[in-house]
Amino acid sequence: MNNNLKNANSISDELRxxxxxxxxxxxxxxxxxxxxQEEYGYISKDIVLELSKILNVSLAKVYGVATFYHFFKxxxxxxxxIAVCTGTACYLKGSxxxxxxxxxxxxxxxxxxxVDNEFSLEAVRCIGCCGLAPVMTVDNEVYGKVxxxxxxxxxxxxxxxxxxxxxx
Amino acid sequence: xxxLTLDKFEKLKNELKSxxxxxxxxxxxxAGTCSIAAGAKDVIKVFIEEFERNGINxxxxxxxxxxxxxxxxxTLEIALSGMPSIIYGNVTADIAKKIVEEHxxxxxxxxxxxxxxxxxxxxxxxxxxxxxxxxxxIVLRNCGIIDPENIDEYITRDGYSALxxxxxxxxxxxxxxxxxKSGLRGRGGAGFPTWMKWNFSKEVESxxxxxxxxxxxGDPGAYMDRSTLEGDPHSVLEAMAIAGYTIxxxxxxxxxxxxxxxxxxRLEIAIQQATQYGLLGNNILGSDFSFDIEIRLGAGAFxxxxxxxxxxxxxxxxGMPRPRPPFPAIKGLWGQPTIINNVETYANIPVVILKxxxxxxxxxxxxxxxxxxxxxxxxxxxxxxxxxxxxxxxREIVFDIGQGIRDGKQFKAVQTGGPSGGVIRANYLDxxxxxxxxxxxxxxxxxxxxxxxxxxxCMVDVSKFYxxxxxxxxxGKCTPCRIGGRQILDILEKICSGTGTKDDIEKIKLIGQxxxxxxxxxxxxxxxxxxxxxxxxFNDEYMEHIEQKKCRSGKCKKLVTYxxxxxxCIKCGLCARNCPVDCISGEIKKSPFVIDQPRCVKCGNCYSxxxxxxxxxxxxxVLLANH
Numbered sequence: 001m002n003n004n005l006k007n008a009n010s011i012s013d014e015l016r017x018x019x020x021x022x023x024x025x026x027x028x029x030x031x032x033x034x035x036x037q038e039e040y041g042y043i044s045k046d047i048v049l050e051l052s053k054i055l056n057v058s059l060a061k062v063y064g065v066a067t068f069y070h071f072f073k074x075x076x077x078x079x080x081x082i083a084v085c086t087g088t089a090c091y092l093k094g095s096x097x098x099x100x101x102x103x104x105x106x107x108x109x110x111x112x113x114x115v116d117n118e119f120s121l122e123a124v125r126c127i128g129c130c131g132l133a134p135v136m137t138v139d140n141e142v143y144g145k146v147x148x149x150x151x152x153x154x155x156x157x158x159x160x161x162x163x164x165x166x167x168x
Numbered sequence: 169x170x171x172l173t174l175d176k177f178e179k180l181k182n183e184l185k186s187x188x189x190x191x192x193x194x195x196x197x198x199a200g201t202c203s204i205a206a207g208a209k210d211v212i213k214v215f216i217e218e219f220e221r222n223g224i225n226x227x228x229x230x231x232x233x234x235x236x237x238x239x240x241x242x243t244l245e246i247a248l249s250g251m252p253s254i255i256y257g258n259v260t261a262d263i264a265k266k267i268v269e270e271h272x273x274x275x276x277x278x279x280x281x282x283x284x285x286x287x288x289x290x291x292x293x294x295x296x297x298x299x300x301x302x303x304x305x306i307v308l309r310n311c312g313i314i315d316p317e318n319i320d321e322y323i324t325r326d327g328y329s330a331l332x333x334x335x336x337x338x339x340x341x342x343x344x345x346x347x348x349k350s351g352l353r354g355r356g357g358a359g360f361p362t363w364m365k366w367n368f369s370k371e372v373e374s375x376x377x378x379x380x381x382x383x384x385x386g387d388p389g390a391y392m393d394r395s396t397l398e399g400d401p402h403s404v405l406e407a408m409a410i411a412g413y414t415i416x417x418x419x420x421x422x423x424x425x426x427x428x429x430x431x432x433x434r435l436e437i438a439i440q441q442a443t444q445y446g447l448l449g450n451n452i453l454g455s456d457f458s459f460d461i462e463i464r465l466g467a468g469a470f471x472x473x474x475x476x477x478x479x480x481x482x483x484x485x486x487g488m489p490r491p492r493p494p495f496p497a498i499k500g501l502w503g504q505p506t507i508i509n510n511v512e513t514y515a516n517i518p519v520v521i522l523k524x525x526x527x528x529x530x531x532x533x534x535x536x537x538x539x540x541x542x543x544x545x546x547x548x549x550x551x552x553x554x555x556x557x558x559x560x561x562x563r564e565i566v567f568d569i570g571q572g573i574r575d576g577k578q579f580k581a582v583q584t585g586g587p588s589g590g591v592i593r594a595n596y597l598d599x600x601x602x603x604x605x606x607x608x609x610x611x612x613x614x615x616x617x618x619x620x621x622x623x624x625x626c627m628v629d630v631s632k633f634y635x636x637x638x639x640x641x642x643x644g645k646c647t648p649c650r651i652g653g654r655q656i657l658d659i660l661e662k663i664c665s666g667t668g669t670k671d672d673i674e675k676i677k678l679i680g681q682x683x684x685x686x687x688x689x690x691x692x693x694x695x696x697x698x699x700x701x702x703x704x705x706f707n708d709e710y711m712e713h714i715e716q717k718k719c720r721s722g723k724c725k726k727l728v729t730y731x732x733x734x735x736x737c738i739k740c741g742l743c744a745r746n747c748p749v750d751c752i753s754g755e756i757k758k759s760p761f762v763i764d765q766p767r768c769v770k771c772g773n774c775y776s777x778x779x780x781x782x783x784x785x786x787x788x789x790v791l792l793a794n795h
């Protein structure tokens with residue numbers, strides 16, 4: 001899904017239309033930031049600069065809001081986002097070990113992106129599938145009752161799709 | 169769809185009801201987030217294909233919300249006239265094919281895969297044979313039964329009839345009177361009487377008022393609100409409209425976590441359909457009452473579950489709490505009177521209005537009326553979304569509904585209230601649950617996360633987990649929470665790494681009390697609860713960590729000694745390959761591997777790498793005791 005993301009240097013026409021729709025509504029900033037992230041995968045500096053001008057709010061305010069909320073990313077994520085749930089049920093059932101194993105397999109620390117830009121690894125708050133704990137997601141796909149022994153296989157699946165799309 | 173007036177609404181409802189009575193052949197597939205993660209989409213595909221292949225066209229295939237049987241997802245129910253309704257669990261594509269062949273075509277129930285119905289239906293009042301139902305579904309009355317993306321199904325089951333009743337047969341005072349009679353209290357955790365909150369806002373004179381629904385379910389290990397919204401979004405919309413009518417508000421906001429895309433989608437569809445029917449928008453059902461609802465997304469800040477922080481977030485600001493009073497009921501969103509209730513509280517309201525406050529008040533205990541939804545998870549056999557009358561005991565929940573602990577392990581504790589709550593030990597399992605009894609035990613009702621722990625869980629580690637959470641989530645505005653939480657966490661880390669002292673326990677208590685009494689909002693005021701409560705009930709475990717440098721469950725890595733159990737070792741060498749300090753030696757296929765203890769950095773890589781679990785992680789003290 002991340003392949004369809006647009007270049008985050010300037011505001012696209014669709015985004016501008018969305019902003020215009022929300023511009024005069026009070027409390028619009030968070031909704032607009034969500035839309036920005038949806039479109040580009042993260043909230044880039046260029047966009048924030050432009051946004052603060054269009055909305056006529058200070059750069060400090062936009063930055064303050066964007067950094068307060070965990071959901072907003074200010075760094076460009078990898079092609080695939082791996083998120084391991086660290087809610088209580090998943091934690092008790094070993095999500096810590098899953099994270100460590102992923103760090104080892106991908107050779108990346110949690111919260112970062114692999115050198116080849118393929119995968120970002122995140123620890124996330126409860127995604128509400130506690131009945132399937134421990135749970136992880138890759139892009140929008142949810143994997144339940146994950147065993148650390150399956151991890152290499154799961155990751156390989158995403159590497160392979162990459163190769164497959166390249167060859168076609 | 170056209171806008172309905174009162175007469176047209178009644179006509180539509182009757183039509184829908186008779187249509188349903190004439191044809192109720194259905195396959196209802198649970199399709200909430202967890203069922204989809206478990207494979208519900210594949211199952212749906214099989215049914216569509218098989219029906220087409222076999223020319224079956226008189227049975228509806230329907231996606232519904234959560235049935236509550238999380239441990240056997242994907243689940244589905246088959247209702248065919250002339251046969252009893254049957255619920256199947258753990259349905260794979262293959263089993264789905266079998267169900268079509270055997271159950272649907274040959275009319276034979278596949279008994280190997282059937283599941284018991286979790287609760288009776290209070291709307292259709294059709295009862296199951298089982299008289300001893302522990303669960304009672306008011307909030308979840310439609311979840312797993314209706315298609316949440318079809319407003320007609322909600323209307324068929326008396327949906328929007330409560331709103332109609334409020335507008336045309338009641339006035340704001342009688343609505344509040346009914347709520348008062350019901351005894352309904354806020355389900356977000358604190359348990360404030362709902363009627364009182366509504367009455368405060370009603371009494372304030374103001375042109376503009378707001379209704380807010382708190383769907384920012386941030387408690388890790390809880391998914392009651394997500395399931396309610398995914399399974400029955402209209403119940404919340406209807407209740408918000410009733411609230412708007414009662415206090416004189418025209419605008420509602422649902423503040424929902426961005427992490428719940430399916431719930432958001434279903435809410436958007438629900439709002440759109442209700443607006444098309446004229447059940448939201450201008451002049452609802454032809455009356456002079458108008459009400460609109462807008463969705464606002466949260467962005468992953470736990471503190472925004474606190475009502476004043478939530479309001480700041482809707483206003484587009486950093487989600488930091490404000491001092492109370494003034495309470496939001498008097499001065500809330502953009503300074504106007506605002507009612508904030510959580511999803512579960514709202515979902516109760518249409519039933520209170522339709523069946524009456526008196527009916528509702530007969531369920532539950534003296535001080536806590538109605539039911540409570542819990543997300544029962546952790547080390548339990550049947551994890552699930554459950555709804556029980558207040559006053560049900562923890563034992564009934566854990567051992568009857570939940571069917572006890574997994575893998576034959578010993579029950580240790582149950583945690584309620586998430587990062588704001590505490591643990592309850594085995595000897596209190598017979599306590600009937602209500603707001604007061606849980607508080608007395610040092611825990612709280614909270615929003616409904618209920619996490620069962622077994623002998624393998626370390627209570628110091630669990631407290632550290634919760635503290636880490638609240639420290640990360642503290643907004644940093646007030647000192648007791650920002651610094652107090654950090655200090656307690658540092659001490660817990662010390663204890664978990666074997667350098668804690670007895671004085672540390674006193675320090676935790678002192679700082680904890682200060683943080684509780686001096687913090688600005690609910691987050692800080694309750695953040696020390698998990699550690700204070702485990703200190704109270706499991707003091708011995710803390711003392712073991714401090715005095716004997718031992719973690720009996722093997723969770724605290726620094727207190728653990730990793731060793732290869734020679735008899736179980738398959739000599740594959742994976743442990744040695746994963747060791748960052750090369751302290752594991754042995755010969756592949758020839759001799760079992762051995763860890764050189766003085767050089768071991770206790771990273772645990774070998775423990776995770778071993779394919780046959782031949783690396784032990786028991787504390788040194790435990791190992792010695794076993795020899």
